[in-house]
Amino acid sequence: MSRRKRAAPAPDRPARDTAPPGAEAPKGRGATKREGAAGPRILRDVAILAVVFGLAVGIAELAGAANLGVSFGIGQIAFAIALAVLLTRE
Numbered sequence: 037m038s039r040r041k042r043a044a045p046a047p048d049r050p051a052r053d054t055a056p057p058g059a060e061a062p063k064g065r066g067a068t069k070r071e072g073a074a075g076p077r078i079l080r081d082v083a084i085l086a087v088v089f090g091l092a093v094g095i096a097e098l099a100g101a102a103n104l105g106v107s108f109g110i111g112q113i114a115f116a117i118a119l120a121v122l123l124t125r126e
Contacts, residue, residue: 081122088118 092114096107 084122085115085118089115 089111093107093111096110097104101107101110
């Protein structure tokens with residue numbers, strides 16, 4: 037067992053960023069109706085990214101890419117562009 041003294045518990049005081057009673061909820065980018073509904077949105081975004089990658093690879097193959105590696109490179113570029121769009125939207 038340690039011989040150190042235990043720290044005294046912090047006094048109960050309200051957090052600085054709490055709103056006074058009766059104040060409106062914050063509005064803006066972080067405020068959503070359903071707090072915890074990120075699961076379906078993430079799945080939708082992953083599905084969008086997979087479709088974009090697959091379509092880009094398929095279009096590159098049909099357009100006459102030299103080999104599958106080149107098609108995958110085109111797919112990666114399309115994937116990165118779609119990811120940037122998904123991350124920067126509101």
